[in-house]
Amino acid sequence: MYAVIRAGGKQYRVAPGDVIRLENQGNGTDGKIEFSDVLAVSGEPGQIARPESSALVTGEVVEQGRGAKILVFHYKRKKQYKKLRGHRQGYTAVRITEIAYDGQKFSAPDLPKKEAKPPKKVKPVKVEHEPKVEAKAAKSPAKKAAARKAAPKKSAPKKKK
Secondary structure, three states: OEEEEEEOOEEEEEOOOOEEEEEOOOOOEOOEEEEOOEEEEEOOOOOOEOOOOOOEEEEEEEEEEEOOOEEEEEEEOOOOEEEEEEEOOEEEEEEEEEEEEOOEEEEOOOOOOOOOOOOOOOOOOOOOOOOOOOOOOOOOHHHHHHHHHHOOOOOOOOOOO
16 A cells, blocks of 8 residues: 655655655644645555545654755856855655545554663772872972083074175
């Protein structure tokens, strides 16, 4: 059982239980979205019918987000013209829950609910004593002066005449 719907200017072939990514859709009521623009319906393999106005596809919003970045690069050679822009298209992921037409309803099976796992107990970590690094002792002014005298002197560059 599947149907062809129109949403966001595109056509999608959907079946109960499918998850599709559409262009941004309104939130709807309580995360439910209804698609009334149904182009074709297939109830049995090999049979396709053009539904009347009573056909309806319903779904629930699974996720909303933005897709991967697309770089838009404009370039004109020999004119020193370059322009780089990025774009991320918003999307809404919808799980198709039901397809209804001519008094028939085809529903998706319910998803099993995930049980929350209890948090794991963390074992205390044993810390071995590391050797302490002693801070360098500050040199006294007398030691600093002795170090300067022992260092080789830099000669000034010779001037050319």
